[in-house]
Amino acid sequence: MTYCLALKVREGVVLLSDTRTNAGLDDISRFRKMFVWERRGDRAIVLLTAGNLGVTQGVVTRLEDAIDAAARDEDGAESILSCATMYRAAELVGEAMNALQARDRARIEAHGSAADASIIMAGQRKGGKVRLFLIYSAGNFIEATDDTPFLQIGEHKYGKPILDRVIAPATPLKDALKAALISMDSTMRSNLSVGMPLDLAVLSTDALTVQSRRLEADDPNFRAISDAWSNELREAFHALPDVPLR
Amino acid sequence: MTYCLALKVREGVVLLSDTRTNAGLDDISRFRKMFVWERRGDRAIVLLTAGNLGVTQGVVTRLEDAIDAAARDEDGAESILSCATMYRAAELVGEAMNALQARDRARIEAHGSAADASIIMAGQRKGGKVRLFLIYSAGNFIEATDDTPFLQIGEHKYGKPILDRVIAPATPLKDALKAALISMDSTMRSNLSVGMPLDLAVLSTDALTVQSRRLEADDPNFRAISDAWSNELREAFHALPDVPLR
Numbered sequence: 231m232t233y234c235l236a237l238k239v240r241e242g243v244v245l246l247s248d249t250r251t252n253a254g255l256d257d258i259s260r261f262r263k264m265f266v267w268e269r270r271g272d273r274a275i276v277l278l279t280a281g282n283l284g285v286t287q288g289v290v291t292r293l294e295d296a297i298d299a300a301a302r303d304e305d306g307a308e309s310i311l312s313c314a315t316m317y318r319a320a321e322l323v324g325e326a327m328n329a330l331q332a333r334d335r336a337r338i339e340a341h342g343s344a345a346d347a348s349i350i351m352a353g354q355r356k357g358g359k360v361r362l363f364l365i366y367s368a369g370n371f372i373e374a375t376d377d378t379p380f381l382q383i384g385e386h387k388y389g390k391p392i393l394d395r396v397i398a399p400a401t402p403l404k405d406a407l408k409a410a411l412i413s414m415d416s417t418m419r420s421n422l423s424v425g426m427p428l429d430l431a432v433l434s435t436d437a438l439t440v441q442s443r444r445l446e447a448d449d450p451n452f453r454a455i456s457d458a459w460s461n462e463l464r465e466a467f468h469a470l471p472d473v474p475l476r
Numbered sequence: 477m478t479y480c481l482a483l484k485v486r487e488g489v490v491l492l493s494d495t496r497t498n499a500g501l502d503d504i505s506r507f508r509k510m511f512v513w514e515r516r517g518d519r520a521i522v523l524l525t526a527g528n529l530g531v532t533q534g535v536v537t538r539l540e541d542a543i544d545a546a547a548r549d550e551d552g553a554e555s556i557l558s559c560a561t562m563y564r565a566a567e568l569v570g571e572a573m574n575a576l577q578a579r580d581r582a583r584i585e586a587h588g589s590a591a592d593a594s595i596i597m598a599g600q601r602k603g604g605k606v607r608l609f610l611i612y613s614a615g616n617f618i619e620a621t622d623d624t625p626f627l628q629i630g631e632h633k634y635g636k637p638i639l640d641r642v643i644a645p646a647t648p649l650k651d652a653l654k655a656a657l658i659s660m661d662s663t664m665r666s667n668l669s670v671g672m673p674l675d676l677a678v679l680s681t682d683a684l685t686v687q688s689r690r691l692e693a694d695d696p697n698f699r700a701i702s703d704a705w706s707n708e709l710r711e712a713f714h715a716l717p718d719v720p721l722r
Contacts, residue, residue, distance in 0.1 A: 388637050405713070451720060455719055464641070467658075469708055475689060
């Protein structure tokens with residue numbers, strides 16, 4: 231399984247993904263699910279992927295090939311780094327998804343596996359706004375809004391309650407970052423199919439660049455926030471009022 | 477959908493269920509999912525049900541019919557209130573489940589609906605221990621242990637992280653009660669298909685009776701614990717250490 235999330239606040243977008251994949255319970259591997267493209271001063275884009283790994287790797291490969299073709303200035307070449315808007319970039323991801331589904335889906339399903347995949351894309355181009363999209367298997371997509379400022383893919387339920395309570399457009403970026411890590415921590419504690427290491431990225435509004443880091447299993451910052459949250463939760467719990475039975 | 481949970485600690489078992497059912501998003505009803513049987517001083521049993529409503533209502537009806545037959549002292553009549561052990565009571569629930577699945581499953585699936593159902597059963601008989609079982613659609617069942625002291629059915633993921641952190645065999649009953657309400661509160665906030673009112677029951681160890689109450693949407697105790705938890709969580713969140721990006 232997988233858990234990826236992206237939280238959009240006024241100061242920017244926080245993106246976080248795990249690295250565990252599994253084909254059954256006894257076939258567990260580690261794959262990066264976060265992909266970053268930057269053209270400093272012009273645009274920055276981050277993708278998070280979930281679902282069938284062959285499909286999502288195929289999508290990323292097609293996006294990379296298009297970037298190379300556009301860089302060589304080939305006729306009609308259009309890529310997520312050269313297209314006019316972030317909306318168009320989401321369309322390009324959807325088109326790549328469509329191409330992969332058309333090529334592979336029937337065969338994958340004939341063998342009893344699932345071809346579903348989903349992709350979160352966050353990005354900003356010079357002169358545009360920060361935008362955050364969720365692209366489905368059918369290639370269609372939705373955009374995060376102030377009413378729903380976060381998107382999740384994969385094993386999303388365990389980590390949703392804390393986001394529902396904490397994330398709003400006015401949430402400071404550093405708090406969104408903590409919320410993302412806590413949401414991931416809760417998911418990993420409740421579901422073994424989501425696991426360390428983690429990939430963390432931040433797209434600060436108008437920076438047109440991506441700050442990112444990998445958090446390994448023994449990362450002291452992650453350990454500190456995970457332990458602090460456990461302690462705070464226990465204290466919060468013991469401060470609750472009693473509930474009478476009658 | 478549905479969310480039911482049962483937390484087993486040394487002092488007893490806390491059981492909590494919502495009352496919302498839905499056949500599609502636009503066909504929402506209210507049904508009780510908690511069923512209580514008591515023979516004071518001899519035994520007390522609580523059932524929580526999830527899944528296909530026709531199936532679970534059929535199971536409960538068969539259990540009731542068997543109780544009536546056993547009360548009339550009919551030949552070979554055995555019921556969850558007359559059988560020798562709680563393990564046998566779980567078998568009787570499983571047998572009723574089997575009977576309903578055998579009667580209805582093929583027809584339900586032929587019409588494109590799901591016949592799956594699951595039932596949590598907690599109970600104690602005089603001279604026995606408090607026991608907590610989860611009975612599946614196939615009529616087979618598992619029992620909660622000290623390693624896994626809680627069972628959930630229905631929409632269980634949103635409310636699991638808090639239970640994973642808080643519930644252990646030594647947890648006081650009054651804290652288990654709070655944890656159950658918080659787990660339900662988080663689920664209702666994140667998923668509209670789980671909703672008030674709630675049914676709450678407590679089986680105190682060796683009491684051989686059930687304390688229960690319904691919590692309506694405006695219940696002041698529930699409101700108090702829900703608001704207190706929101707405030708405590710916010711404070712806990714703001715007490716967390718910052719995470720550097722590099």
